[in-house]
Amino acid sequence: MAFKDLKIGTQLMIGVGIITAMAVLLGATAVVQEESLWEDTSDLYEHPLKVRRAAGALEADILRMDRGMKNLFLTENEQEQEEILQGISADEADALQQFDILYDRYLGSRSDIDTVYTDFVQWNTIRGETIRLLREGKTAEAASRTKSTGVEGALIEKMIGDGLIIGDSALMKADELYQSAQQHKDEQTVQLAALLAVTLLLFFVISYALLKAVRDPLLELTGVSERYQHGDYSARSRIVSPNEMGALATSFNTLADTLQTELQARENATGIATGIAAISLHEDKLEPFCRDILVVLMQYTDSQVGAIYLINAQKTEFSLFESIGLSASARPSFSATMYEGEFGAALATRQIQHITDIPEDTVFTLSTASGDIRPKDILTIPVLSGTEVVAIISLASVRAYPATALQHIDDIWGLITARLNGLLAFQKIQAFTETLEEQNRELNEKSRELALQADELREHNIELDMQKKQLDEANRAKTVFLSNMSHELRTPLNSVIALSGVLNRRLRGTIPEEEYSYIDVILRNGRHLLALINDILDIARIESGREFISLRTFPVLELCNMAEERIGPQAVEKGIALQNLVNPDLPLMTSDFAKCQHILENLVANAVKFTEEGEVTVSAIVADDEVHISVTDTGIGISEDQINIIFDEFRQADERVARQYGGSGLGLAIANKYATLLSGSIAVESTPGKGSTFTLILPLTITLPIPETHGAAEWEVSGHSETPYHPVEHPGAGKTILIVEDSEPAIIQIKDLLEEEGYRIRVARNGKEALEEINNELPDAMILDLMMPEVDGFTVLRMLRSGDQPVRIPVLILTAKHITKEELSFLEGNGIHQLIQKGDIDRKSLLGTVGRMVSEPLEQMSQKPAQSPRHGVRDRPVILIVEDNPDNMMTAKALLREHYTPIGAADGQSGIDMARREKPDLVLLDISLPGKDGFEVCRTLKQDEELRHIPVIALTARAMKGDRADILSRGFDGYLSKPVDAELLEQTIWRTLYGA
Known part of the structure; x- marks a missing residue:
């Protein structure tokens, strides 16, 4: 076989093999030549060079030994002689080593070395004799032996001469080796x-x-x-070879044949597509389009029979719509759900089907003069709308379909489907349009009727809007009325309760006991009336939707303990037992603690009130994520027909019982509304004469959004209470608390609470001020808001706890912000004392938390300077009372006269004039005044440069939720609600004037 006919890989292997063999031969030759050169060089080094060096070293040893022998005669010191003899011995040993090298490496006659060695041995004997003579004192004789004419001198000269012969011989051998190496090098090159x-x-x-x-x-x-590439589709390769090039040429020729066939097929397909497009352009009706499409398909596929079937409206069967060449005996329809016959496979697979084994019962037969002819091949083309077959196109031929015809059909299948679907949709739209036109005519009639009804509805809506406005106005009027009534009722109550308290203190022991008891009756009934007013306001606030829910998590036992603590004295007074049987291991619940407390205290108080003997028990269980708190008594009980009315406002079960036990009928109504507000309920079981069981049912967790607000209206502190609040010595009294808060109402309210307990309060309104305050003086504890401008609470806490010397003061977080999991982790990691949501605590809870916080030992304490009174306060401060009600004016003066000098003004303008004239130390200002109201008076005083330093405390009967925050936000320095508690009035004035 010729080299060119070999496979390319074989050709490459042969060529590379030959070249590789030559390269290996070349490398081997180079290695052999290199080894020869190395041997020449090694011989040159190991023999002549080392022999020459050894001969020189031997000559040097002989000369040093000769010089040593002569030096022996120059010294008389025995020690120096011994050192010289030792040097001679060392040179002798080195000389013997050089003889060993010469014997091993010398390439000349061995007798040359023997001669020198024999002389050297002889010299050793002569040298020994000379040393003996020297030691015996025969110095002259010994010295003569070492001279050049002596026996030693002659022998040394002979040894040096023989040594030169050895060196010259080595040089001659070196020349010979060099010439040999030069010759080898030329041959190898x-x-x-x-x-x-x-x-x-x-x-x-x-x-x-x-x-x-x-x-x-x-x-x-x-x-x-x-x-x-340039269009010569007949071009073919003439390469004939068994190697890869021949195979490539054959593949190219095959590909060219295939492409030529494909191009021809595409031209045919383009012709079909062009024909269908032409039909689509001028036919917009279904029947002529189907007929023309059959003509085109039969022409390009060389078919003799064609038919189109369309599905009916019920989608149950296909009916013959158009055909060409189909026998008259062909069935006009077939089932769309039964996949049978030649159409079954196309319906089931939704793909084009090519049938070659035609069944005997086919509907496709070609009628000819000689009879019906059964086709050889059938093509079934399904037309899809989405996944549903809406039409079937079937073609039949007496000859087998070529592959090109099948490819044509597959290429234009999508085009046929799109156009036929379009015409079917157009036909449906036409039918739908006709139906719509008919319906539009009917709708026009109905529209005229609806227009009349719309006019009537419009008039009705106008009436509804008017009614809504009237209802809104009525609701607003109701709120205003309740606010006004609160003011009007509290104003006289202020005088009744306050003056009764004054008389109670001043007349004790000065009047008969019976007359003194009248004062207690007046005071007790005044407070009872105040509680009734508060209940009415609570009902109004709930019904107006102004009641807020503040969530916190607490133990059920804590709730029940507080109810027992509050109502226990009443039970003791009546001589009945009040038992708290609540299990301390019950799970925590999340709800509004204050409202839960209100409900439970009402239920327990009612149980105690209506029980003359026996006991009242409080128990609790948890079932189905609900807590059931039951209050059971052994009292008078309630009949079944009266249970439904006890939760109505101003209703009681029995009027006679109401007269005996008293009550307004609002307690249970408020409790029930609060329970509903907390997604709970109150259940009642009672037997007349045996007792009752009231069960408060609440979800363990109620989830409500926490409002993002910095206001503190959710936990107001007012001056009224069923039992006056008497401050007691607090565990943290006298300690310094830093309040970091940007909301002024919140600052005032927290400050009021804490200052009543003896705390010294410092205030920072943003994070930057807080850090400056801490740098100036370290407080005992800090109450920190999180959301503040510039530097927020998170940053303040991070800066306090980080650094080389972190500040370890206790921190109470009090915020309205919803705390995320990551933020809670940060707060816990920085050692906060407690996290409280605004609105979640009452006065007692806050004071208890702060007390526990400041009672813990601190790592760092600071010196706290004593408080000083407000600058310019008189020894007996003058207090201006601006009040239009004479009774309230008299009451206020009576309360203040013991420690202060009260002066009064009956309206706003008179109050301003008197303030400018008298320059009082403090102003007690009513809000509802004739002429200028309290807000205008306060604004005028604060704008006056000479009066703006005078503190102004609001003394008002406005006690609706939000009134305190609104009043404080208008520039007032304090707030007291009527009726005024004498102790709270005294504390507020003292704190305002003296800061303690």
């Missing part, structure tokens, strides 16, 4: 050059043969492909 020339010649010959074997076929194939 010629050999390497010849091998390299042969290798390069073989490389070029083989490269040319390989290049020609690959390039010529590639050039031929490139030329054929360029001809094919």
